[in-house]
Amino acid sequence: MAENKNLISGATGDWEIVLGLEVHAQVASKAKLFSGAATEFGAEPNSQVSLVDAAMPGMLPVINWFCVEQAVRTGLGLKAQINNYSVFDRKNYFYPDLPQGYQISQFQQPIVGEGAIEIDLADGAVKEIGIERLHLEQDAGKSLHDQHPNMSFVDLNRSGVALMEIVSNPDMRSAAEAQAYVKKLRAILRYLGTCDGNMEQGSLRADVNVSVRKPGDELGTRCEIKNVNSIRFIGQAIEYEARRQVDLIEDGGTVEQQTRLFDPKTGETRAMRSKEEAHDYRYFPDPDLLPLEFSQEFVDEIAKDLPELPDEKKARFINDYGLTPYDAGVLVGEAENAAFFESAAEGQDAKAVANMVIGSVFAGLNKADLDIADSPVSAAQVGQLVGLIADDTVSGRSAKEVFELMFEDGPDQGKNPAVIIEEKGLKQVTDTGAIEAAVDEVIDANPDKVAQAKERPKMAGWFVGQVMQATGGKANPQAVNKLVMLKLGLE
């Protein structure tokens, strides 16, 4: 095994963090897992509740096959074992937001078995994280404690919404790896379209299992941090929890197996319940539902229209477009970004396009807090602008200005870069005569600098800068450089 460079140091030496994640991903389905009720986010409380979701007497669950398809699709995307026979179990416990008094889940026989995903580490290496299983289950409702001074209310809109619980092996060794894992998993889900990956709305949330040990030792006792709902919080929760465990052990204590909660306000985790208080869920096969069975053809049919996934796309970007692994990795993070890049790169220098997409488009969108779908500059315009740089119509420096103008105009104005260049007079000057005149002017005005430049040829850069400034950035830099060298007698 590769040496772990992510050890954290304690008073008694270095410690290794061991992390496994259980990610709950809401299936992108308009209807719930066992009822036809809607699943739209943000609806009026209890406006999306069927008789089944409210667990009225005599109501029975009926499997939503669309959700089954999404689970299979996700399993295929995780290169995992698909189980053509799986079983729904009841997980029994009492809670006001759990109307049936049990959650329908899959315990012993999940729909998807072992798989793996690859994550990119900071040093450029790739690490494989094992997936233990994926199973389908119902979400619970929500208790509202702020509606009445001494009563709690319950909103059942989420009750029965389909979740995929994706369980990793304890393969991660740092907060950064866990974050990279969630990012990658989220990207895969979004590529597949099986989960919208919206962590703010709770469509994707993670239970993080944290333990620490001295390198080479047996696994330590783990604590599970429940329902962490942002990638940043996942990092904070792990850092805090690992440090807490190390300090505890080094102070002579022992880590207790616990379920803990992360508080984003304090950045700390606190105990929810210990192992002794843990529920006995009394899992047993749900007698209201037949085992979930489907044919290999059903799976093959889904496999047929599986999209290109992030890893494959990245490899293709490196091979076909000659991008660096880093740029390719950035571009494939979101399917929409990759598509934007590919559209812009059509017929253009792909590396230059990648630079502009990452450097200008992403930066601009980030600053303006916009999604790529709402980008004021279209992919076609990015492609055109790169083309105009390549054929020397505009200098790189002026191109930045053109981009900013397009970005400000927004898509409604729809002015193409060529039009803006024309209107603003940003066309690059390639006329040697005009450039020569500007060079002569600068040389004549600065005899002292000319003398210096003869001693130190690097000074030539200063002259180039002056000329560029004098021509308002429109002069072709290569042409200016050549002339400056020539006139200064440095060539």
Add this chain to the structure above:
Amino acid sequence: MTDLTQLNLADARDGLAKKQFSAVELTQAHIDRVSASSALNAYVLETPEKALAMAAESDAKIAAGEARPLEGLPIGVKDLFCTKGVRTTACSNILGDFTPPYESTVTQNLWNDGAVMLGKLNNDEFAMGSSNETSRFGPVVNPWKAGDTALVPGGSSGGSSAAVAARLGIAATATDTGGSIRQPAAFTGTVGLKPTYGRCSRWGIVAFASSFDQAGPITHTVRDAAMMLSSMASFDKRDTTSVERDVPNYEAALTGDIKGLRVGIPQEYRVDNMPAEIEKLWQQGIEWLKAAGAEIVDVSLPHTKYALPAYYIIAPAEASSNLARYDGVRYGARQQGTDIDDMYAQTRAAGFGDEVKRRVMIGTYALSAGYYDAYYVKALQVRRLIAEDFTKAYEKCDVLLTPTTPSAAFEIGKNVEDPLEMYLNDVFTVTVNLAGLPGISVPAGLDGDGLPLGLQLIGQAFGEETLLRTAGVLEQAAGFDAQPQDWWSA
């Protein structure tokens, strides 16, 4: 005019068709009789206005020549079936005055076929019981009496069996989880049919044990049972355990011809302490079927003795989970508590009766960590073996003949303090539920105290036609026409 409450379902249908009386008259006669029957406590809710409105609609249909299969026939509904706008409690305090905004599939099927609802019938709380003594509304009294002793009508469908026997409805819906249709039918001289698991939809029936629960009718005759089942049975997309299969016209199966039919006699059903009268009746049943041209075959169901213990693990296990929804949060009765856990505890302590609590506790225990494999998993293995027993037996025969119960109706209160004795009532019926097969109890004679006794026929999965045909022959041969003396009418 003759007493319209003396008619069976088929005769009433024919009388309506011939316009000898109207659906309103037929219904009114039953309403009157029901309202005078409070001593039996068979009905927990009477719906006379609804009944008369439905009957008037039926009369219009009949007049228009558009009569449906059960047009204008007044029936009672076990309180386990959810009925839209009509209080449904499963005879448990915990449901309070719960009034469903939906109608169970089975009752909807009946109304779609023109049947008329007289009201809701008493049953053991959540169908847990064999004597109808666990109802929140108090015990049902069997119309049949041994001297002056008040007897149980069987359970859990005791309201259904008593109502039909006392002619407080021409037929009734019922449910059978371990014998809850057949045992009360045997105790009241009526016919009780439990169909194959999956034949009737469970949607809208308050669940007891999901993998056993099945709806069926209690009627006067085998023909009436066939008529009722033809309407009650359906494939229902809302119940994935219901089976997609055409519903035959079961009445047409009653040809009276069982020549060459192989009737299996399972040796393991000769249990210790079985009353000689029941043993004798069973032998009589064999002779009747033989005389009708059937071939009698001895068969073995070797795992029978494990059926009752396995049932009393699996059914409570499922029940403990099915009844978790009665928590006081969304509907039904709620007791206030100091916090949420206390509210649950108070609500369930006050809302459930002793027998329900007993089964919830047994089931919870059987599913607990550390006991699950020893109890629940083992019981499932037994269940599979019992199903295999039947499969093997059916290689040698077409139907099985057994007694329905090990005794006739017993005294109210007799077994209340002894749950195990009570559970033994299901010894001949419960195997059928474990295997998901159809079974029917046919009244076949009276014991020395003048109480009815039933014989049970067990069919193959979805073999209801053969089952009913055989039952028809048995019924014919037995010629059971005894009726309880009306001591209850006020």
